[in-house]
Amino acid sequence: MTTANYTRPNYSTQSGTVYPAGIDAMARVFERSASAFAPHEQTAGSPAPDLTVVVDAGPVLDISRAAPDLNEMAQQTVSGFTIPSAGQSRIDRVVINDTTGLAERVAGTAVTTGGSPSAAPPDIPARRLPVCQVAIASTDTAITNDMLTDERCGVPVKTSRARRGATVARSSDTILDAGDYDRTILATGTFTQTLTAAAVLGDGWYCFYRNDGVGSITLDPNARETIDGATTKALAAAQSCMIICDGSNFKTVGLGSATVAATQAEMEAGSDNTVMATPLNAKWAPSAAKAFARWNSAGTIAVNSSINMASISDGGVGIWDAQIATDFASATSYTGVAYGGVKSGVAPLVYNTFIAGAAGSFSVRASKGDTVIPSYADPDAPDEIHAVLFGDQA
Amino acid sequence: MRRIIYQRADGKIWIACPALNIDDPPGWTEADSEQRAWDKLPADALNPRFIEASEVPIDRYFRDALKLDLTVDMVKAKEIHREKLRALRKPKLAVLDIEYMQADEAGDVATKAAIAVKKQALRDVTDDPAIAAATTPEALKAVVPAALLER
Numbered sequence: 001m002t003t004a005n006y007t008r009p010n011y012s013t014q015s016g017t018v019y020p021a022g023i024d025a026m027a028r029v030f031e032r033s034a035s036a037f038a039p040h041e042q043t044a045g046s047p048a049p050d051l052t053v054v055v056d057a058g059p060v061l062d063i064s065r066a067a068p069d070l071n072e073m074a075q076q077t078v079s080g081f082t083i084p085s086a087g088q089s090r091i092d093r094v095v096i097n098d099t100t101g102l103a104e105r106v107a108g109t110a111v112t113t114g115g116s117p118s119a120a121p122p123d124i125p126a127r128r129l130p131v132c133q134v135a136i137a138s139t140d141t142a143i144t145n146d147m148l149t150d151e152r153c154g155v156p157v158k159t160s161r162a163r164r165g166a167t168v169a170r171s172s173d174t175i176l177d178a179g180d181y182d183r184t185i186l187a188t189g190t191f192t193q194t195l196t197a198a199a200v201l202g203d204g205w206y207c208f209y210r211n212d213g214v215g216s217i218t219l220d221p222n223a224r225e226t227i228d229g230a231t232t233k234a235l236a237a238a239q240s241c242m243i244i245c246d247g248s249n250f251k252t253v254g255l256g257s258a259t260v261a262a263t264q265a266e267m268e269a270g271s272d273n274t275v276m277a278t279p280l281n282a283k284w285a286p287s288a289a290k291a292f293a294r295w296n297s298a299g300t301i302a303v304n305s306s307i308n309m310a311s312i313s314d315g316g317v318g319i320w321d322a323q324i325a326t327d328f329a330s331a332t333s334y335t336g337v338a339y340g341g342v343k344s345g346v347a348p349l350v351y352n353t354f355i356a357g358a359a360g361s362f363s364v365r366a367s368k369g370d371t372v373i374p375s376y377a378d379p380d381a382p383d384e385i386h387a388v389l390f391g392d393q394a
Numbered sequence: 395m396r397r398i399i400y401q402r403a404d405g406k407i408w409i410a411c412p413a414l415n416i417d418d419p420p421g422w423t424e425a426d427s428e429q430r431a432w433d434k435l436p437a438d439a440l441n442p443r444f445i446e447a448s449e450v451p452i453d454r455y456f457r458d459a460l461k462l463d464l465t466v467d468m469v470k471a472k473e474i475h476r477e478k479l480r481a482l483r484k485p486k487l488a489v490l491d492i493e494y495m496q497a498d499e500a501g502d503v504a505t506k507a508a509i510a511v512k513k514q515a516l517r518d519v520t521d522d523p524a525i526a527a528a529t530t531p532e533a534l535k536a537v538v539p540a541a542l543l544e545r
Contacts, residue, residue, distance in 0.1 A: 283417070293413065300450045301397075301411045309413035311398070311431035315406050316458045323434040325415065360434065378454055 004028040032059075037103070037152060039094055039132040041144045042077070049142045051081045053094050053105075055131055060101035073101040081134065081143060084110040089137045091121040093151075095128035099179065103131060113137060129153060171213075176243070180207045188213030192232075195243075195250060197222040203247035210240035214274060225249050238274040268392060283308075284393065290334065291324050291389040297340065297366065298383045318366040318376030322387065327360035327394045334391025338364040340379055354387065359394065362387070395424045397450055398431060399462065400442035407460045409450055410435065456531050466531045475534050476520040482542050483516040490516075515541035 006029045009022035036058030041049035055078060060071040084090045090110040096103055108122045121133050130151035134143060168180070171189040177196040185207060187193065193209070195201075198221065211217045217235040219227050227233045227243070227250040235241070241255035262275040267284035282288060291308040295301060301314040310323040328334040338354040355363040364385055367377050398410040412431035414424060428444070435442055441462060449464055451457070455478075459470035490513050497505040519539040528534035 295411070298454065299452045300447060301409060302447075303411050303413045306413040306415045307417050309415055310427075310434035311410040311412045313408045313410040314457075315402075315408045316460075317454065319406075321408070321436070323410070323431065323436075325413070325430060325434070361436070378457070 055103040092134040094131040184208040186212040190215030205245040211235040336389035338387040400439040
């Protein structure tokens with residue numbers, strides 16, 4: 001529609017020619033805003049009005065796409081209204097879906113007329129803009145203008161910016177399309193994720209995609225189009241990436257796995273393939289030694305090297321007790337081995353016994369190998385005792 | 395690093411050496427290790443105290459006679475020494491037993507009498523008066539009767 005120069009009409013000061021011309025100009029200036037999605041009774045058909053509401057044409061500014069677009073929505077008819085039961089009334093709403101631009105009915109709750117509480121309109125759903133309220137009584141037979149309360153906000157309906165970047169949960173294939181621009185898809189399960197043709201999405205389209213479950217998601221572009229040069233791309237559990245379109249094909253950016261560190265329990269279980277082992281938590285893996293010590297078995301006792309030990313105690317000839325810094329879960333939740341070593345490389349000559357005594361300590365005993373009834377003895381060689389412990393730490 | 399000496403319910407004297415671990419956090423000090431070792435002493439540890447590492451005897455000959463004040467219990471030490479002497483004479487007695495049997499088979503009475511004297515000398519090594527007379531660990535350790543020195 002064309003527009004006009006706006007001059008405020010003034011009946012007192014303007015001439016009989018200028019004044020009506022000013023009113024015409026004002027109507028042309030206001031028309032687009034005032035008539036956009038204007039609700040009113042049905043005027044077409046027979047009988048008219050009926051149980052429908054007409055929503056006039058209006059624009060939707062769609063900024064959910066790489067290239068914003070102005071969509072002119074034609075006049076719409078909203079149906080589905082019903083007459084409440086005898087003695088009841090109800091308030092419905094008409095709203096505009098800010099993504100599709102389509103007008104929708106939102107049903108209210110019928111209440112007894114004149115009772116308490118009185119009829120109240122339903123809430124405006126998320127991602128919807130209000131158009132009008134429709135108050136219907138059991139005695140009505142059709143929807144007329146006097147039953148409508150205009151609720152339009154006076155601004156063009158458009159896909160709000162908040163819509164962009166929204167997260168979308170998905171457990172099966174729904175083709176990625178223009179509406180998914182800038183969204184983050186959180187997918188679970190195992191399925192093939194199809195993509196709209198790159199030419200349709202256009203250069204610059206993108207979305208974020210994360211395999212948020214434990215299955216495998218396969219990204220499958222249209223026909224012979226490719227993603228990272230291949231016809232499909234698998235996303236393993238916890239992998240995520242940005243999918244970009246160049247108008248012909250797709251590429252992923254930043255494909256990587258989650259960087260969530262495994263907990264102690266997850267490391268000990270050793271079965272979760274979606275979390276990461278780190279320098280800190282690697283020590284909790286079942287295959288990792290939980291404690292280690294190497295100490296002198298002759299002369300003054302000295303701890304030469306250790307992991308997770310508090311102390312090595314010399315209790316006399318052939319007797320050592322070790323205190324562990326971070327205890328095991330219990331005295332039976334770990335095992336270990338102790339053996340003699342010789343710095344010079346000479347073979348050990350003593351038998352060493354490892355005894356898991358308590359959650360926080362263990363013992364090592366040494367005796368000469370040629371005694372029928374073992375008696376503890378300091379070894380002549382080796383001059384070092386080594387102990388390594390595995391198990392479940394507290 | 396200092397050591398911790400303490401006694402346990404069984405009467406044994408224990409000497410704990412604190413550990414400075416490979417995986418101790420950055421900034422961990424020997425003092426931290428000493429404190430950790432102290433905190434983790436056995437529940438039945440009696441009269442614990444820190445001592446310098448240099449105070450701990452290097453010679454472990456009388457280790458099982460060590461007392462809480464780091465002196466040697468001479469009664470226990472003499473029994474330890476006697477056990478050591480018994481261990482030394484055991485192979486010598488075994489050799490003499492064989493020689494005695496061979497002399498007996500040969501009817502060599504003189505050799506049998508000489509061997510009997512040697513065996514008695516070995517049996518008497520634990521009764522050497524020098525053992526009872528020793529007043530220091532060093533003097534006691536030096537007591538090695540002549541019977542044990544013979545081939």
